[in-house]
């Protein structure tokens with residue numbers, strides 16, 4: 136390969152952050168914490184291993200994804216409850232916050248809405264940080280395990296990948312066919328999954344999740360939400376996914392309501408202010 140003479144100089148240029156977040160509206164974490172101090176559990180859903188389930192969370196409520204019984208990762212989809220065309224935008228969330236998200240960061244919705252849909256208010260794995268391999272938890276880089284990639288790489292028909300689990304759960308929830316539900320399933324937040332990119336080849340890697348029963352990731356619902364959570368067939372994702380080989384455990388979703396005073400004061404963020412004329 137012919138390198139130009141100034142190759143070293145070109146490589147030495149310092150990176151700049153694509154999206155400086157100094158002007159991003161800052162979540163009022165003190166207000167969230169005051170509200171969560173008053174909250175009581177109003178509903179829960181146990182998602183069986185290698186399956187998914189749907190749940191709804193009214194704006195101003197909190198929800199937790201809780202590890203129970205054993206280490207297990209979960210693939211989370213979120214939509215605006217009354218308009219599933221507005222959904223979680225993994226790529227833009229990654230561009231704004233980085234490859235993994237934790238307390239104080241947000242899940243953002245798709246165009247043309249681009250507004251916060253959920254804010255992480257507590258993360259019992261917040262201590263993990265970044266490990267020596269560059270791995271961290273709760274990524275927005277890994278899309279989801281799916282039967283198409285599995286078929287491409289290994290052949291066969293495996294029906295309990297997160298993509299299919301989410302599709303079945305959404306179809307059941309909406310009372311539509313899987314063909315109708317499938318296009319609404321989107322790139323996920325990989326809850327509890329420990330992932331990164333290898334330093335030498337830049338490949339996506341996973342390793343055994345540090346999650347243990349009792350750990351949870353907690354969110355504040357900025358808008359009325361419909362959620363779907365899949366208990367990934369990869370279990371703790373220490374070895375493989377897209378098969379029934381891994382030890383898998385259920386995941387618990389808990390919904391909490393704060394005191395009525397806080398609910399009354401909560402306001403939903405407005406959709407993005409761009410006028411959508413695109414220069415025409």
Ligand SMILES: [Zn+2]
Pocket residue numbers: 210279280296297298367368369376
């Ligand atoms: Zn999966």
